[in-house]
Amino acid sequence: MKIASISEDKNIEKRVSITPEIAKKYLSNGFEVSLSKNYGVHLGFSNQEYESIGVKLAENNKDVIKDSDIVTQLGLPTDENLSHFHENQILIGVLNPYLNKNKLDELNKKKINMFSLELLPRITRAQSMDILSSQANLAGYKAVVESFAYFQKAIPMMMTAAGTIPAAKVLVVGAGVAGLQAIATAKRMGAIVFATDVRIASKEQVESLGGKFLMVEGSENLETEGGYAKETSDDFKKKQEELLAETLKKIDIVICTALIPGKKAPIIIKAEMIKNMQSGSVIYDLAAIQGGNTSLTKVNQIIDDNGVKIMGETNILNKLPTSASNLYAKNVFNFITNLYDNKEKKININLEDEIIEKTLIK
Numbered sequence: 001m002k003i004a005s006i007s008e009d010k011n012i013e014k015r016v017s018i019t020p021e022i023a024k025k026y027l028s029n030g031f032e033v034s035l036s037k038n039y040g041v042h043l044g045f046s047n048q049e050y051e052s053i054g055v056k057l058a059e060n061n062k063d064v065i066k067d068s069d070i071v072t073q074l075g076l077p078t079d080e081n082l083s084h085f086h087e088n089q090i091l092i093g094v095l096n097p098y099l100n101k102n103k104l105d106e107l108n109k110k111k112i113n114m115f116s117l118e119l120l121p122r123i124t125r126a127q128s129m130d131i132l133s134s135q136a137n138l139a140g141y142k143a144v145v146e147s148f149a150y151f152q153k154a155i156p157m158m159m160t161a162a163g164t165i166p167a168a169k170v171l172v173v174g175a176g177v178a179g180l181q182a183i184a185t186a187k188r189m190g191a192i193v194f195a196t197d198v199r200i201a202s203k204e205q206v207e208s209l210g211g212k213f214l215m216v217e218g219s220e221n222l223e224t225e226g227g228y229a230k231e232t233s234d235d236f237k238k239k240q241e242e243l244l245a246e247t248l249k250k251i252d253i254v255i256c257t258a259l260i261p262g263k264k265a266p267i268i269i270k271a272e273m274i275k276n277m278q279s280g281s282v283i284y285d286l287a288a289i290q291g292g293n294t295s296l297t298k299v300n301q302i303i304d305d306n307g308v309k310i311m312g313e314t315n316i317l318n319k320l321p322t323s324a325s326n327l328y329a330k331n332v333f334n335f336i337t338n339l340y341d342n343k344e345k346k347i348n349i350n351l352e353d354e355i356i357e358k359t360l361i362k
Helices: 020-028 047-052 061-066 101-109 124-129 131-150 177-188 202-208 234-248 271-275 321-339 354-359
Strands: 002-005 032-036 056-058 070-072 090-093 113-116 158-160 163-165 169-173 192-196 212-214 253-256 282-285 301-305 308-312
Touching (some): 002 061, 020 032, 020 047, 056 061, 070 321, 090 321, 101 113, 124 354, 131 177, 131 282, 131 321, 169 177, 177 192, 177 202, 202 212, 234 271
Parallel strands (some): 002 070, 090 113, 169 253
Antiparallel strands (some): 158 163
16 A cells, blocks of 8 residues: 655645654555655655655656555645546545535546545544644644734733833633643743633633633523534624623733634624724734634734734744644544554545544545
8 A cells, every 4th residue: 555745835835744753654554655855855854864764755746646545735736736646546635625626526526535634523533633633732832922922022920120010911712722722822921811712611621721711791602513613693793792892902912713614714803993902912813814813814914003913824834844744644644544444454435434434525
């Protein structure tokens, strides 16, 4: 069984899906591993490091793809690279079926089996494969570090002979995996942390990390069976806006993480709320790529609105590519291990397995 991966467009994606550590695991499990030349050089994974453990390197992507049974990537390959795929091959990655529906339909017609890992069910057995959690953890951490770098005051409280510097106040919007890591990171660095989420179940998690949970009075638990946030009612949105508007007046740094899978990010922080924030405040919007949680967010731009900086990037994990690759590669390895029948030495697309059934693009 041959597993392969080709280089991503490094202007868009610096992560890789097969690290040397994971390549060793594939090889010890009887797989052959092929990569395009210079695949991991930008992360410090040299060609020699891969070749020394038995990985085959090819000069061009066409050769890598054509000779493989399974191709693992981060995003959907380019049209040129997709043209090299053939019947019964397997493509695994973050394929974003909501945005790439037409391309994926064409690949389905060519009888290529595609698995999109962001569709993994939130069940215990899938935790070791959960790319959303592993990557969101790093994104939440990095968003705090990035926003603190732009904030021009000290974060922790400091008592000096010349006077006391108050601790920075941080608000985290959305207490999912990224939000909880943002709370933990900000708290460790000495900030006073507040958080809000439509899912009441997250209150206990926020408070266990030392954050103060802000809750709309009389709110219901707006959580899907899969553990994601539901869309809110107009009445809830109005109450939430009132609570946020008052809270934001005293907040220094806001980390936005609220996303609804497959939909445009909900706009939670309106322009008029930002106008009432203190000059020098910073908003880091992790939802920027899906439209943003503020009405002023522009992806890959820093907007200055009356002294409040609002920022968000296409891919914040490009600033932590080695750590992110290590986790992503392990997630993919665990997914393939579940997909591979070790006794029969072949792939078993068992649709009675919820993990396989939910991630397979039909």
